Structure formats: C-alpha cells, structure tokens
Amino acid sequence: MAVRTEHQIGAWVENPGPDARVVIRDDLPIPSPSAEEVLIKLDCTGVCHSDLYSITGKTPMKVNIAGHEGIGHIIKGRSQRGLRIYPTSKWLYTVNVTDLTVVAGSNVSQDLIGKRVGIKWLYKYCDDCEICSKDVTYCPNQKNPGRNVLGTFQQYICSMAKPLTFIPDGISSELAAPLLCAGITIYSAILKLRLKPGEWLLLPGAGGGLGHLGVQIAHALGLKVIAVDSGESKRKLCLELGATRFLDFKVDDVDKTVKELTNGYGVHGAVCLAGNKAGYAQAIAQLRNTGVLVCVGLAMEELPISPFMMIVRGISVFGSSVGTEQEMKSLLEMASEGKIKAIVDVFDFQELGEVLEKLRINGISGRAVVKLPI
Ligand SMILES: [Zn+2]
Ligand SMILES: [Zn+2]
Incomplete structure (x- = not known):
C-alpha cells in the first residue's frame, strides 16, 4: 500500500539557460489548488522540442519545471501533513479522507474527480482582453507550463477547473499526450x-x-x-x-x-x-x-x-501556435475514432535526461513520452 508524503518527484531545471542542469528530485512540494482549481496526478507527459528551447534559454523560462503535454487524473485533494493515496487500479486512487486538510477546489464540482484530463501549453488565458475576444490562443496575459507556471515534468499539477481538456475513452494516455501540443x-x-x-x-x-x-x-x-x-x-x-x-x-x-x-x-x-x-x-x-x-x-x-x-x-x-479548445476537442475525437495516431516512444521518468539529449541531436522519430512515477 503506497503512502505518499507531501513531497513529490519532478525534474527540476537548475539555472534555465545555456548552463542548465535537469535534476530529478523527490523533495518537491505538491502544489496546493485554489478554490477554483483541481489537483491532477499526472500519468505521463510528452517531451516537446520547445521544452529543450526553454531549458537551454533559447526561449524564456521563468520557472524551474518544464513540460506542457501532460495527461493525468483529477484527484480529490492533498493533506497539509501528507497525501495518502492508495492506487487500487491503474486509474483509480483512493485518498485517506481523514488525513485531508485541503480538498481540491472547494468551488469545483466533485463530479470531476477521477476524470482524465490534459495539460497543454495554453494553460490559462484571461478571457477579458481585446485579444481574447478575437482569439484566446494569443492572449498576452496567458500562462504556459514551463514558461511562467510549473510544467508537467512532475507528478502533480494544479489546473483551473474551467476550461479543462477531457481525454475521450478509446485513446491511451501515451497516445493522447503528443496531441496536446504537437x-x-x-x-x-x-x-x-x-x-x-x-x-x-x-x-x-x-x-x-x-x-x-x-x-x-x-x-x-x-x-x-x-x-x-x-x-x-x-x-x-x-x-x-x-x-x-x-x-x-x-x-x-x-x-x-x-x-x-x-x-x-x-x-x-x-x-x-x-x-x-x-x-x-x-x-x-x-x-x-x-x-x-x-x-x-x-x-x-x-x-x-x-x-x-x-x-x-x-x-x-x-x-500559428497551438489552437482553440474546440480544435483540441475535435482532434481528440479524430484520434479516438482511429483517424490519426501519434507514433510515440515511451520512456521512464529517470530517462528524461537521455530523451532531452536525443531531442537535441534530432534523434527521436515521432514523439517522446515519459511516464511519471506512480
Ligand atoms: Zn510543445
Ligand atoms: Zn486575454
């Protein structure tokens, strides 16, 4: 029976820029969701060439965890003292409620718990500016994982409860991940x-x-x-x-x-x-x-x-960069109907460093997907 503490495993980028080092750490805090957010336990994440750009400083990176193609499940919450999660199957987690002092998103529908969702580059937009009224994907106030919010190279991530990208049945998490950016x-x-x-x-x-x-x-x-x-x-x-x-x-x-x-x-x-x-x-x-x-x-x-x-x-x-929620939905539907299928190489989380190096020398055909530790 697995018992997790309030710490989680993630890939921490020291000194994003030309001298960056990516260190797998097991002492990173599990993020605390706000009342409007859900807490997601990630199953896997795609590794995008632009992650390499961020890590090595070709594009700006203001945080220390990269990654923006994450797939996971919404879980109930975490404890200030320690989150106890009992995996009962690949997708289902039972949380020891007596330990909970924080319930994810007090304003969030409890129906969302257990749902499989994706975290993508357009993590949040303001929906309140002149650009958003035209096309939210170019919102100047947007948040992007691995740029100005922590990314998906970690076990747990928070997300606003709306909008969420739901992953349809009929497509595995590993095959869905590359669709979230690529x-x-x-x-x-x-x-x-x-x-x-x-x-x-x-x-x-x-x-x-x-x-x-x-x-x-x-x-x-x-x-x-x-x-x-x-x-x-x-x-x-x-x-x-x-x-x-x-x-x-x-x-x-x-x-x-x-x-x-x-x-x-x-x-x-x-x-x-x-x-x-x-x-x-x-x-x-x-x-x-x-x-x-x-x-x-x-x-x-x-x-x-x-x-x-x-x-x-x-x-x-x-x-053009990324796409709208509606486009994301129809693409995932096309994939679940078998009209398109990503070609993926799946790696363990510990292999992330090798994956980044392979990407650097264009040594990955298709898409690299990394499994997060259970
Ligand atoms: Zn990308
Ligand atoms: Zn906006």
Whole structure:
C-alpha cells in the first residue's frame, strides 16, 4: 500500500539557460489548488522540442519545471501533513479522507474527480482582453507550463477547473499526450490555410513529431499532401500515413516535381515545420499565386520573401501556435475514432535526461513520452 508524503518527484531545471542542469528530485512540494482549481496526478507527459528551447534559454523560462503535454487524473485533494493515496487500479486512487486538510477546489464540482484530463501549453488565458475576444490562443496575459507556471515534468499539477481538456475513452494516455501540443499545433495550422478537399498542401518537415500527425490530419481532411523530408524511413512513414507524394529534399528536384503535380501553378498552401530559413524558402517557392503559408517551425531568421513578391503573387503569411479548445476537442475525437495516431516512444521518468539529449541531436522519430512515477 503506497503512502505518499507531501513531497513529490519532478525534474527540476537548475539555472534555465545555456548552463542548465535537469535534476530529478523527490523533495518537491505538491502544489496546493485554489478554490477554483483541481489537483491532477499526472500519468505521463510528452517531451516537446520547445521544452529543450526553454531549458537551454533559447526561449524564456521563468520557472524551474518544464513540460506542457501532460495527461493525468483529477484527484480529490492533498493533506497539509501528507497525501495518502492508495492506487487500487491503474486509474483509480483512493485518498485517506481523514488525513485531508485541503480538498481540491472547494468551488469545483466533485463530479470531476477521477476524470482524465490534459495539460497543454495554453494553460490559462484571461478571457477579458481585446485579444481574447478575437482569439484566446494569443492572449498576452496567458500562462504556459514551463514558461511562467510549473510544467508537467512532475507528478502533480494544479489546473483551473474551467476550461479543462477531457481525454475521450478509446485513446491511451501515451497516445493522447503528443496531441496536446504537437497535434493541436499542426491541426490548427492546417485549418488556418482554409483549404478545400482535393487542394494541395506542402509540408516541409513532414517526417517529424508534428509532421507525421500533419500528414494524417491533412489526409483525413481530404487534402493532397506533398510531404518533404529526407531519408528512406521518412519516405516510407509519410506514404504509409497518407501522403500523396514524398519528396526527399536532398535527392529529388522539389521545384520541378511540385510544378508537375500542380499543373504548373504550385501548391495552394504550405505549413512550414522546418525551423530554418531553407525550409521557409522552399515552402514559399512552391506556393502558387494566391497561396497561403502558415509558419510553425521556430526559425529565428527573417522570412525569405520581399513585400514586393508578396504583393505581386498575392501571398498570405500567418503565424500559428497551438489552437482553440474546440480544435483540441475535435482532434481528440479524430484520434479516438482511429483517424490519426501519434507514433510515440515511451520512456521512464529517470530517462528524461537521455530523451532531452536525443531531442537535441534530432534523434527521436515521432514523439517522446515519459511516464511519471506512480
Ligand atoms: Zn510543445
Ligand atoms: Zn486575454
């Protein structure tokens, strides 16, 4: 019978920045939920490339725990002196009520206890500003796990009771985790193109964590996908997942083939997942006049197109990060119906350091998911 103290295990980032160290600690406090919050015991978390960016200081990190693709169950509460949890099955926890001095979310419906939910990058938005009235995903007051609130590389996390991302039955926690960042990001980006079934989509970086989901999503939406990446394994993967054509940018003549496939015009839209200038240059070059580019890959250089060329060719460019609650819901439904499936490598929590190193050298195909200690 497991008895937990008020401490929990988590991956603590010392000195976020170029000299960061990630230390697995077992002395971290279990967070205390406010009246409007629930306490979640995490089962697993995806590891995103942007976690590495935060940890190493390429993007700002004001807290010491990264991670923003967490799946777990809402539990009843914790004790000031110690939370006693008795796992009776994989999903069900019994809490010794006599020990409780804090009940999660006194203003929260008790019906939520036991529900499986996800923690994603858009953790909280103000719902009160001019940007929120247009699109909450760009709220300037937003909270993001691993940026300005503690992330999912820990056993317990609090979340506002509304909105919550409920995970449907029919999809495992390990397969759902990558949808909370990689999945929703590429799904929303593809929707922003506003393409019609039968139109051409170019996906530079199609064989990676976001790309392999993007190929499946686009295929499910009836788009014709030109997947661009390199290597035989990525070719095989993209074609299996529904790409109409795979082009190896190191071997194939991308310009010539795209023109041939599209009656000489180019693609209707492109989502650039490659985080470098070459990927963006290629995406722009393959767009037809009136084409749309959505930027997702975190390149730090300027876009390789002049205002003049945008004017002459009628090119539109959007930036996109994450997606709305409604988009998240429909993506999870698509996954639970088996229309899309993330390819995941599952690791133990102690292996998190190795996972981050593999990510750094692009040594992970699909998505890495780490199990939190029980
Ligand atoms: Zn992410
Ligand atoms: Zn706002």
